[in-house]
Amino acid sequence: MMNSFFSRTTHLLTKVAGFAVGVGVVSSVVNASMYTVRMGERAVIFHPFGGRTDNTIVGEGTHFCIPWLQKPSIFNIRVRPYTFSFVSYTKDRQEVTLTVRVLFHPDIPYLPHNHQTLPSINHKDLDAVVSKFTSHELVANLMDVSALIREALAARATESHIVLDYVSFTNVSFSPEFSRACESEQVAQQRQKMLLLREAKEEENIRAATVWDEAFKVAVSKFASKHQNMPKFEDV
Template sequence: MANNQAAIKFLNNAASLAVGLGIGAAAVNSSLYTVDGGQRAVLFDRFRGILENTVGEGTHFLIPVLQKPYLFDIRTRPHHFTSMSGTKDLQMVHLTLRVLSRPEVSRLPTIFKTLGLEYDDKVLPSIGNEVLKAVVAQFNADQLLTERPHVSALVRESLIKRANDFNIVLDDVAITHLSYGPEFSKAVEQKQVAQQEAERSKFVVMKAEQEKRAAVVRAEGESEAAKLISDATLAAGMGLIELRRIEASRENAATLARSGNVVYLPKGNDMLLGLNAGH
């Protein structure tokens, strides 16, 4: 009987010890928290509110129930958002912006107080659209293409300043996509066609002008040749003409001689074919 009572007492003590150890382990576990690599913690205290100092990587103690940690990812993260903006000449442009952002570590308590854990989703799309609309409105639609590096630089500079107001650091800002509405695209296409037609018309006019000049030069050359022949004829006198008539008559006589259809020459037709016509 005594042995049974001793055994029961031992079991009760063991159970009490186990419960105590369990409670102690739970208390210890609830008083510890871990901050992983690339993270920082902001500690909330029920009596003092958000503590001003951030907590770095590692395992740390807190007061259970009274304190609670909130973890921030401080690594650079990409964000993409789009905007439909109007240009200076009232054309609508669709742009996509990519930013690489991270929180300013020393200002994490302030970020948590004012914006919460989802600070970037609350801030970046709104200020991104604001900056894009303000910058695009300074340029005509065609300038967005010809001056794209300048446009990107203005967007980057303005957006970095606006993000700094919310304690957000931007490591990179880039316009990744830019497209126009169908009306403007059609207008650009028509303009290109018109320019090509203008170039073609210009070529046709230049060609006609060159042909006109060539005709004038050719006519002047023929006129000069005729003048030279006339001058030579006048200088040589009638002897040159007689010589040409004799040569022509010889050629005609030779042709007739080779022809089998001609047997004799009719009376009154000299072999010189009119050589004496001028006498």
């Protein structure tokens, strides 16, 4: 009796274990056949045995694939920032340090072949841009300089299938000696402006006094002329 009970129990446990293993296998297959592409991502299917990649770009959502025969590769396509600084020289040989902020994202149609980061920056291209401007022109035309810097960076980024969304300067600083010279020049210009304003004020006061004097003379002349034509008291 006891042996029969143990036999039935063992048989039942064996079935339960087999069922659990089957459920586990099915669950693993289902999990392996599903993948999720989140917002800001794209997927490309890679075939490990064939060593090839599909050119189809898979968008956001939950998708199915053939387990072990297809492997989804997830790519981040969000816009990302990158900041770098470099030292260059202007047309008038002034040393300047520029900090550039770049926003970029991978070119989606080329996801299987592009880079996920910006390629190495060629400073010679950037130096060629900065050397076109004097120090004063550089400060006065930052938007134009930024556009030229973007063109230089875009030429390199295109080779790696990277799209530049935005390029701008976050800082432009010259050498301490040049900065002090600029401050001295600004002080001198301010003093010159104050001197010119003072001279202009004095000239305005002189003109006002001259106009008032001439007006007074005209009034006196008219008054005298009017009284000369009036009959004298003795003649009445």
